[in-house]
Amino acid sequence: MNTPLTNLLQIPIPIIQAGMIWCSGWELAAAVSKAGGLGTLGSGSMYPEQLELHLKRLRSALMDEESDLSIPFAVNLPLLYPQVKDHLNLIETYRVPVVICSAGSASKYTTRLHDAGCKVLHVVSSTRFAVKAQEAGVDAVIAEGFEAGGHNGREETTTMCLIPAVRQAIDLPLVAAGGIGSGQAIAAALALGANGVQIGSRYAATTESSAHQSFKERITAAIEGDTRLTLKDLTPVRLLDNAFARQIHQAEREGASPQDLADLLGRGRAKKGMFEGDMEEGELEIGQVSSMIKQVLPAGPLTKALWEDCLKTLRNLSAFTDLT
Amino acid sequence: MNTPLTNLLQIPIPIIQAGMIWCSGWELAAAVSKAGGLGTLGSGSMYPEQLELHLKRLRSALMDEESDLSIPFAVNLPLLYPQVKDHLNLIETYRVPVVICSAGSASKYTTRLHDAGCKVLHVVSSTRFAVKAQEAGVDAVIAEGFEAGGHNGREETTTMCLIPAVRQAIDLPLVAAGGIGSGQAIAAALALGANGVQIGSRYAATTESSAHQSFKERITAAIEGDTRLTLKDLTPVRLLDNAFARQIHQAEREGASPQDLADLLGRGRAKKGMFEGDMEEGELEIGQVSSMIKQVLPAGPLTKALWEDCLKTLRNLSAFTDLT
Numbered sequence: 001m002n003t004p005l006t007n008l009l010q011i012p013i014p015i016i017q018a019g020m021i022w023c024s025g026w027e028l029a030a031a032v033s034k035a036g037g038l039g040t041l042g043s044g045s046m047y048p049e050q051l052e053l054h055l056k057r058l059r060s061a062l063m064d065e066e067s068d069l070s071i072p073f074a075v076n077l078p079l080l081y082p083q084v085k086d087h088l089n090l091i092e093t094y095r096v097p098v099v100i101c102s103a104g105s106a107s108k109y110t111t112r113l114h115d116a117g118c119k120v121l122h123v124v125s126s127t128r129f130a131v132k133a134q135e136a137g138v139d140a141v142i143a144e145g146f147e148a149g150g151h152n153g154r155e156e157t158t159t160m161c162l163i164p165a166v167r168q169a170i171d172l173p174l175v176a177a178g179g180i181g182s183g184q185a186i187a188a189a190l191a192l193g194a195n196g197v198q199i200g201s202r203y204a205a206t207t208e209s210s211a212h213q214s215f216k217e218r219i220t221a222a223i224e225g226d227t228r229l230t231l232k233d234l235t236p237v238r239l240l241d242n243a244f245a246r247q248i249h250q251a252e253r254e255g256a257s258p259q260d261l262a263d264l265l266g267r268g269r270a271k272k273g274m275f276e277g278d279m280e281e282g283e284l285e286i287g288q289v290s291s292m293i294k295q296v297l298p299a300g301p302l303t304k305a306l307w308e309d310c311l312k313t314l315r316n317l318s319a320f321t322d323l324t
Numbered sequence: 325m326n327t328p329l330t331n332l333l334q335i336p337i338p339i340i341q342a343g344m345i346w347c348s349g350w351e352l353a354a355a356v357s358k359a360g361g362l363g364t365l366g367s368g369s370m371y372p373e374q375l376e377l378h379l380k381r382l383r384s385a386l387m388d389e390e391s392d393l394s395i396p397f398a399v400n401l402p403l404l405y406p407q408v409k410d411h412l413n414l415i416e417t418y419r420v421p422v423v424i425c426s427a428g429s430a431s432k433y434t435t436r437l438h439d440a441g442c443k444v445l446h447v448v449s450s451t452r453f454a455v456k457a458q459e460a461g462v463d464a465v466i467a468e469g470f471e472a473g474g475h476n477g478r479e480e481t482t483t484m485c486l487i488p489a490v491r492q493a494i495d496l497p498l499v500a501a502g503g504i505g506s507g508q509a510i511a512a513a514l515a516l517g518a519n520g521v522q523i524g525s526r527y528a529a530t531t532e533s534s535a536h537q538s539f540k541e542r543i544t545a546a547i548e549g550d551t552r553l554t555l556k557d558l559t560p561v562r563l564l565d566n567a568f569a570r571q572i573h574q575a576e577r578e579g580a581s582p583q584d585l586a587d588l589l590g591r592g593r594a595k596k597g598m599f600e601g602d603m604e605e606g607e608l609e610i611g612q613v614s615s616m617i618k619q620v621l622p623a624g625p626l627t628k629a630l631w632e633d634c635l636k637t638l639r640n641l642s643a644f645t646d647l648t
Contacts, residue, residue, distance in 0.1 A: 126548055154549070160613075161615070164616060179484035184516055188513070191515050313515055314515075318639075
């Protein structure tokens with residue numbers, strides 16, 4: 001397929017699997033990349049030695065011995081991560097084809113990553129930061145709406161409103177994220193002006209996801225209204241409802257200070273929930289679209305099915321225009 | 325066009341103009357209906373004698389003398405409105421073809437309205453209430469996402485997530501609302517499974533809108549992040565940023581009780597802002613999509629242009645499927 005995003009990333013299907021903390025190890029990334037999408041390691045929950053292990057395994061899973069070429073994959077790099085320099089060194093050493101930067105300024109490492117031969121994508125939640133990312137020289141922008149799981153923007157702009165606005169503001173390939181878990185939603189994102197999509201929640205609940213089995217089951221049991229954007233005065237994050245989330249909401253309602261909230265959050269909450277399976281005291285990051293996820297499926301066939309459903313939706317829509 | 329929604333409403337273009345308080349008098353409704361969409365009177369800000377005046381003028385603007393038939397139009401009826409019984413009598417007397425019920429239970433008046441020959445549409449913000457509306461026998465459902473202006477649901481489900489969920493849950497014609505102000509967004513809504521759209525904010529800033537000129541100018545000056553869903557503990561409502569909205573946010577942050585917030589809101593705030601033009605002390609209800617509205621346009625040509633842009637977007641997408 002000859003589109004700006006698939007050309008840039010050298011992938012046949014314009015679906016990027018989000019590099020979610022505690023969910024996105026080498027097995028998930030390998031399954032998605034092998035199916036034709038872009039698999040991504042979520043380095044935000046890995047120590048450098050773990051990232052190295054995952055890079056080795058992923059490279060070996062995706063390497064074609066004969067051509068000495070790897071199927072494309074990505075690493076998600078949260079720029080506020082304490083050991084970001086070690087991660088950068090590993091990205092260079094292991095010749096990572098695509099780096100998806102988030103949670104920080106695009107001007108910081110784009111040149112260095114380009115020098116290392118990486119394509120650089122930058123995650124934003126507002127048009128203002130999309131323009132900044134373009135100015136910093138990134139290769140594509142991922143614009144993520146309010147409905148997305150995990151960390152999120154302060155403006156609360158939804159995917160429906162964000163994508164057309166960013167599309168008007170920048171010329172780069174544009175990836176839509178937030179609320180996308182079906183072929184219909186991919187088609188909608190393309191209608192809004194995106195060149196492709198990034199999907200998180202749906203991949204968190206796949207066979208190859210490294211999330212705890214209890215978290216996967218909690219995702220498929222989620223109903224509408226079960227997630228909420230919270231910790232708005234600290235760092236806005238969308239969480240699944242549980243005892244911990246209710247404690248945070250209660251504290252916010254009672255006017256807790258950012259420091260009070262940081263203390264309540266403590267350390268290791270996300271690992272406790274998403275990786276260790278404590279469904280009440282852990283922090284469970286997931287998007288609104290979780291209410292539409294009913295099954296834990298293998299990520300490869302899922303990737304192909306999502307794209308087929310998107311094409312089917314687009315074909316049905318073209319029948320719609322024939323009516324008029 | 326032979327689609328479930330256009331057949332039901334007997335209109336050529338599946339665009340419904342929302343019946344917004346203080347914006348939606350007979351001039352706006354007439355312009356939209358004449359252009360082929362469904363114009364709607366916003367009865368929520370009218371005393372019965374005003375509604376009667378608007379019904380007379382609208383009927384006369386839309387009546388074809390020869391055939392004694394009227395071009396279709398609608399009245400928006402907030403079911404919690406104190407004088408709802410008087411409004412119902414007027415709807416019967418003036419043989420209103422379509423009634424869009426909101427803010428209340430669909431089981432309340434659907435039978436009565438059907439007996440009067442009205443088509444009944446019901447506005448919901450969740451799948452649960454969409455199912456209830458279908459059970460109550462309404463003819464179509466309008467599902468409105470978190471990004472919409474004015475009153476809104478507690479689940480905060482965005483249009484991107486809400487429409488596919490409602491589509492799966494009900495068989496009735498489905499109208500998407502929230503975040504829709506362009507042909508691209510209409511195309512996206514159709515991709516998500518809607519049969520048409522309801523558009524509010526974009527029509528609030530038209531020539532024929534009865535909103536105060538200052539409010540129209542404020543809408544076209546709005547930037548991303550300028551609206552916020554607020555009064556969540558009272559009745560969630562999306563407001564444009566101004567001195568009043570900041571006062572409410574501050575009170576909420578400090579843990580104000582619902583009664584404190586009701587006192588702060590007081591009476592007549594929406595009229596003060598949207599109709600009388602007090603841009604600082606008035607309540608300004610508008611959607612997130614306001615940041616994309618740059619011009620005050622006449623509503624008739626706007627309606628036609630929105631639909632043309634939607635068809636163009638759909639045609640471009642069908643070119644996309646030809647690639648694969």
